[in-house]
Amino acid sequence: MTSPRFLVGIIPLRLGLRLVVALAALYAAPAAAQSKATIKMGDNLPDRSNTWGAIVEQINTEFKAAHPGTEIVTESYPDQPYQQKIKIYATARQLPDVFKFWSFTSLLKPLIDGGFVAPLDRAAFEGLGYLPGALDSNTYRGQLYGIPVSTDFWVIYYNKQLFKDAGIDHVPVTLEELYALAPRFKAKGIIPMTTDGKDAWPLSITFDLLVWRISGQNGLPRQALERKIKFTDPVFVQAARELQRLVTSGLFQDDLMVSDYGAARNLFGQGKAAMYLMGSWELGLGADKAFSPEFRAAVDAFKFPALKAGKGTIDELMAWYGGNYVVSAASKHLALGKQYLAFYARRFPELAWDRQAALPAQTVKPRPSDTQVARSILRIIGEAKATSGTASVDLSTPRFKDDNENAIRELCSGLITPEAFVKKLDAAAEKAAKK
Amino acid sequence: MAAVARSRAAIAGLIVPGLCVLTFSLVVPLGFSAYFSITDSAGFGEYHIVGADNYREILGDEVFCRSLRNVVLLIAVTIFLQNPIAFVLAAVLSRLSARVSRILRTVYFVPAVLSLVVVAKLWVDVFNPTFGVLDKLLRAVGLDALAVSWLSNPRTAVAAVLWIIVWQGFGWALLFYYAALMTVPRELEDAARVDGASWPQIYRHVIIPYIAPVIAAVIVNDVISSMKQMELIYLTTAGGPGQLTQFLGVYLYQKAFVTGEYGYGNALSVVFVVVSLVLSLVVLRGMRALAR
Numbered sequence: 001m002t003s004p005r006f007l008v009g010i011i012p013l014r015l016g017l018r019l020v021v022a023l024a025a026l027y028a029a030p031a032a033a034q035s036k037a038t039i040k041m042g043d044n045l046p047d048r049s050n051t052w053g054a055i056v057e058q059i060n061t062e063f064k065a066a067h068p069g070t071e072i073v074t075e076s077y078p079d080q081p082y083q084q085k086i087k088i089y090a091t092a093r094q095l096p097d098v099f100k101f102w103s104f105t106s107l108l109k110p111l112i113d114g115g116f117v118a119p120l121d122r123a124a125f126e127g128l129g130y131l132p133g134a135l136d137s138n139t140y141r142g143q144l145y146g147i148p149v150s151t152d153f154w155v156i157y158y159n160k161q162l163f164k165d166a167g168i169d170h171v172p173v174t175l176e177e178l179y180a181l182a183p184r185f186k187a188k189g190i191i192p193m194t195t196d197g198k199d200a201w202p203l204s205i206t207f208d209l210l211v212w213r214i215s216g217q218n219g220l221p222r223q224a225l226e227r228k229i230k231f232t233d234p235v236f237v238q239a240a241r242e243l244q245r246l247v248t249s250g251l252f253q254d255d256l257m258v259s260d261y262g263a264a265r266n267l268f269g270q271g272k273a274a275m276y277l278m279g280s281w282e283l284g285l286g287a288d289k290a291f292s293p294e295f296r297a298a299v300d301a302f303k304f305p306a307l308k309a310g311k312g313t314i315d316e317l318m319a320w321y322g323g324n325y326v327v328s329a330a331s332k333h334l335a336l337g338k339q340y341l342a343f344y345a346r347r348f349p350e351l352a353w354d355r356q357a358a359l360p361a362q363t364v365k366p367r368p369s370d371t372q373v374a375r376s377i378l379r380i381i382g383e384a385k386a387t388s389g390t391a392s393v394d395l396s397t398p399r400f401k402d403d404n405e406n407a408i409r410e411l412c413s414g415l416i417t418p419e420a421f422v423k424k425l426d427a428a429a430e431k432a433a434k435k
Numbered sequence: 436m437a438a439v440a441r442s443r444a445a446i447a448g449l450i451v452p453g454l455c456v457l458t459f460s461l462v463v464p465l466g467f468s469a470y471f472s473i474t475d476s477a478g479f480g481e482y483h484i485v486g487a488d489n490y491r492e493i494l495g496d497e498v499f500c501r502s503l504r505n506v507v508l509l510i511a512v513t514i515f516l517q518n519p520i521a522f523v524l525a526a527v528l529s530r531l532s533a534r535v536s537r538i539l540r541t542v543y544f545v546p547a548v549l550s551l552v553v554v555a556k557l558w559v560d561v562f563n564p565t566f567g568v569l570d571k572l573l574r575a576v577g578l579d580a581l582a583v584s585w586l587s588n589p590r591t592a593v594a595a596v597l598w599i600i601v602w603q604g605f606g607w608a609l610l611f612y613y614a615a616l617m618t619v620p621r622e623l624e625d626a627a628r629v630d631g632a633s634w635p636q637i638y639r640h641v642i643i644p645y646i647a648p649v650i651a652a653v654i655v656n657d658v659i660s661s662m663k664q665m666e667l668i669y670l671t672t673a674g675g676p677g678q679l680t681q682f683l684g685v686y687l688y689q690k691a692f693v694t695g696e697y698g699y700g701n702a703l704s705v706v707f708v709v710v711s712l713v714l715s716l717v718v719l720r721g722m723r724a725l726a727r
Contacts, residue, residue, distance in 0.1 A: 084692050091478035091697065110695060114480025191565065197587075198673060254564035254584040257676040272565065398477070402694035406498075406678060413589050413676035 037333045038071040039340060042089075042099035044082040048074075051284035051357035059347045063340055070336065079261055080199050083107070090116055097331040098340055101146070101324055103394040104138060106401045108324060112145050118329040119143040124342045129349060129362040137321045146324035147345050148361040150281050150352075153319035153387070154205055154304055155380060157268065157276040157285060157373065161298040162190055166274070171302040173314060175213075175242070178305050182251045185274045193275035194264040197256035200405035202277060203243065203412055204392040209304055209318045210239040210246075212388065216311025221391035224426075225400070227433045231426035240411055240418035242307070247412045257413050271295055277304075280381070281322065284357040286371035301376045317380070319387040320394065321361045396432045403428035465708065471701040478697035489702035499703065502683045503710070506662055509597060509682075513657040517601045518608055518650075525612035526638070540613060547606030555670035558599045562586050587676050596680045600667055604660065608653055615649035616642065651722035658718045662711050683707050 041060075045053035053076070060072045075096060077085055083102070089095045095116055101108050111117050122144040125135060131151060138146040158171060166188055172178040185192040195202045208221045215235045224231045246252075253259055253267060268276035269291040276282070285291070285299045303314040325344060327337035349360035356371045359381070366378055389395060392404045407424040410416045416424070439445045472489055476482035493499050524543070528536045546554065562585035564570050570582035585595040619642050627637045643650070665684030668674060674681035674689070687707060691700025 080693075087478060087692050087695060091692070093479075110477050110480060114477075116479060198675060255562075255587045257587040258559075258584075258672050259587075267565070398695040402696075409675055410677035413587070413679070415589055415677040415679070 036069045036071065037067075037336055038073055039098060039333055039336060040096040041072055041074045042082065042086060042096035043074065043076050044079045044100060046076045046078060047290070048076070050290055051288055051355065052352075055348065055351045055355060055357055058351060059344055062347065063343050066343070067336070067339070072340075090114065093330065095328040095330065097328055097333050097337045099326060099328065100149075101326060102322060103390075103401075104140075104324070105395050106393065106398050108138070108146065108326070109140065110398060111326075112140055116329055117145050118327045118331070118334055118338070119145055120147070120327070120338060120341065124338070125345055128345050131321075131361055131363065134321045134361040138324050146326040147341055148321035149323040149325060149344075149348060149358070150321070151319070151359045151361050151381065152279045152281055152322040153317045153381060153384075154209055155278070155280055155301045155377070156193070156304055157278060157282060157299055157301045159268070159271060159274050159295065159298045160300050161294065162188075162271065162274040166190070172305050173303075174308050175246070175305045176308050179245075179249050179251065181274075182249055186250065191253045191267060191273040192251045193277055194253050194259070194267045194273040195256070195277040196259065196261040196264045197247075197252065197409075197412065198258050198260040200408045200412075201393050201401075203247075203408045204401075204404055205279075205318055205390045206246070206277065206304075207239055207243050207408060208388075208390055208392050210242045210307075211235055212316055212318070213304075213307050213312035214238050214242065214310045216313075218316070218386055218388045219391070222389075222395055225391055225396050225429050225432065227429065231422045231429055233422075236422045236425070237418050240421045243408075244411055244414070244418060248414065257409060269295060279322070280359050280377050283359055283371075283374050283377045284355075286373035287356040296371070299373050301373050301380065303380055313385065315383055315385040317384040317387045318390055319381070319384065320389045396429070397435055399435070400428050400432035403431075465705075468701045468704050468708075471698055472705045473702075474698040476698040476701075477695040478691065482698065485698065489699045490706070492699065493702060493706055498678045498681055498686060499683075499706075501678055502681045502686045505593065505680065505682050506664070508593070509600060509661040509664060510658050512597050512601060513604065513608075513661060514654055517605055518653060518657070521605055521608035522612045522650075525609050525616055528609075528613055529616040540610070543609050544606035546603050547610075549603070551603070551666045552670060554599065554603050555667055558595075558602075559586065559671055562595055586672050589676055589679055592672060592676055592680050596668060596671055599671060600664060603667065604657075608657070611649055611653045612646075615646035619645050655715075655718055655722060658714060659711075662707075662714065683710075 043056065045056060047053045048057045056074075060074070064070050064072060075085070076082070082100075086095065086099060086101060090111060101111065108117070120143075122135060122139075125144070125147055130148075134148050134151075135144055137148055138144060156171075162185070163169075163171075166181075166184050168181060168184065172181060182192040195206075197203060211220050212218060217235075220229065220235060223229045224233075224236070247256060253264070253273065259267075264276065265278070265282070265285075267273045269285060269288065271292070271294075276285075280301075283301070286296050288296065303317075306312055306314045325341055327334065327341060331337050345362075349362040349364060352358040352360050353364040353374075356374045359374075359377055364378075366375065370378075393401060396404075404425060407416070407421050407428070410424075411418065411421040473484055473486055474482045475485045475488075528539055531539070549557075561567050561569050564582065564584040567585075569585070573579070573582040583591055585591045623641050623645065624637055627641045632640065663684060664682045665688065668680060668682045668685045669688070672680045674685050678686075683703070684707075687700050687703035689700075690696045690703060
């Protein structure tokens with residue numbers, strides 16, 4: 001017979017055992033889940049069904065197949081909101097495991113200095129066909145921190161059909177010829193050219209390029225940032241005047257200064273604008289199914305024109321390696337993140353060129369089936385006599401980048417004179433140099 | 436119960452939860468903000484104490500001054516333009532039949548219930564110089580010279596964003612005034628009319644003094660929402676062209692999270708709090724006097 005006292009003891013024992021089993025099950029659940037790793041990814045490609053976004057999705061699918069149990073969760077926003085998001089995530093120490101970021105000095109370097117980016121094994125990326133200097137562009141204090149994904153340079157895209165309709169049979173090779181096109185397109189109700197004026201960096205790049213076209217000298221903005229020359233020197237005033245003229249000549253869409261990247265791109269893609277001032281990363285316009293087949297067949301690119309009175313030529317290119325992919329130093333899946341990057345580096349160039357979505361930072365082979373715009377992009381880079389990075393956007397402090405863009409906005413809105421603009425730039429450069 | 440009310444410990448115990456919420460939601464964040472405002476923090480990584488450097492910079496910051504000016508301008512526009520129009524319309528609505536009044540009130544209130552993103556997108560499209568309906572209308576009636584890029588033209592940008600903000604907030608002011616006007620006893624009006632008062636006199640000496648507390652509340656609300664203005668500017672012009680349409684909320688966000696000047700952004704937010712406090716005190720005092 002079981003004494004009631006014994007029963008009192010046995011009931012808690014049974015309960016205790018159940019508790020132990022339940023706790024063990026609870027403990028075992030995360031242990032089983034641990035074999036499933038979820039990589040959080042961040043990039044600026046919200047459209048996952050087209051060009052770049054579709055390629056990244058395919059790479060993700062292939063990577064997951066090669067690494068069973070791995071999940072990839074992507075957070076994607078348009079360019080500028082995405083950059084802001086990454087900065088906020090860095091502030092909150094919640095960066096994605098793998099993410100895209102740009103402009104080594106002005107954007108990525110502060111993250112590396114803060115210890116947020118994991119160093120990579122350069123040997124894992126050597127031999128993957130990176131172009132000369134591509135990996136160096138993300139090498140800091142002897143360590144590789146990110147892999148650049150594209151070869152970027154400044155061009156003008158154009159719609160051949162709209163050129164033909166306006167009776168224009170050749171692309172402009174001087175800025176004077178470019179200005180002369182504006183009234184001809186406007187007479188047909190077509191916007192001559194679009195770009196992203198709201199974010200200002202395209203205008204900053206154009207300003208640097210104008211300095212080069214005027215002077216024929218490579219790297220003057222960089223020298224001014226290093227304080228070897230001044231932004232108030234006449235060549236910068238001249239370039240500012242030319243940039244202001246470019247904007248006020250009626251070449252761009254009327255709401256240029258509040259037009260963002262997507263709006264500018266859509267105006268061109270929908271055939272409402274004849275030209276689009278942007279980087280070579282937009283060669284995917286020729287394959288973007290969001291636009292009509294007529295547009296895709298008609299899109300092409302030409303070199304940014306020279307100035308009649310300038311010393312520079314059209315074969316001098318503003319070019320750099322862009323869109324770095326990095327791994328967060330705080331990632332719980334550091335090794336997996338690095339494997340993903342190596343996988344990405346192997347697959348991206350082939351897929352990007354195969355789908356004519358981007359010009360990778362790695363070697364590609366031209367094929368007869370390449371789109372017209374892709375062929376032109378390859379020709380333009382092939383004919384380049386000299387290249388230079390984007391000093392105003394990439395080579396200084398985040399503060400200078402911001403000051404520069406604000407001054408550009410004021411200049412292009414006609415709120416300040418070219419003389420006042422260069423003074424602002426010089427004061428900003430002085431401040432940046434002291435940092 | 437009376438014993439509880441007299442017990443200091445009980446009173447303290449009842450106050451503590453509210454005090455904790457206030458401390459952690461207001462005092463602690465403000466303390467952090469004040470601390471980071473004296474640093475050169477980028478929001479992450481190493482930073483240094485820079486003393487009052489950020490505050491000194493704010494004193495010479497043209498964009499900050501312009502942001503403040505725009506806030507004051509918006510307050511003025513809402514108080515002296517939006518409110519009188521809303522009041523007059525509310526007065527007219529209060530005299531119409533219930534059915535007509537209900538339909539019109541709904542129409543006027545629709546902008547207030549729309550999402551800010553929808554409002555911003557709507558007006559950006561209306562003001563668009565290429566496909567916007569406004570410029571198309573102007574051109575259709577031969578007013579080509581007036582068809583401009585409303586949001587990016589330096590001469591029209593400020594007015595255009597103010598219009599969007601006022602348009603969106605108009606429904607609230609109208610609703611408050613209408614509700615207040617409906618509470619005015621008819622006897623007061625009748626008595627004034629018997630005394631020979633005209634309509635303007637009835638409004639000036641009877642109705643407006645009667646609903647003065649509501650007017651005060653609407654104005655305080657306008658001042659607060661003008662100071663907090665951020666989303667509509669961010670979604671329409673982001674402060675452009677140049678920095679012409681910049682507002683404090685957008686500016687400090689851009690400084691803290693776009694350009695990586697977290698320390699400076701925090702200094703701006705501290706100044707923002709001080710300015711808001713001063714402005715609120717001034718308005719409350721003024722309103723108290725008006726209500727009296």
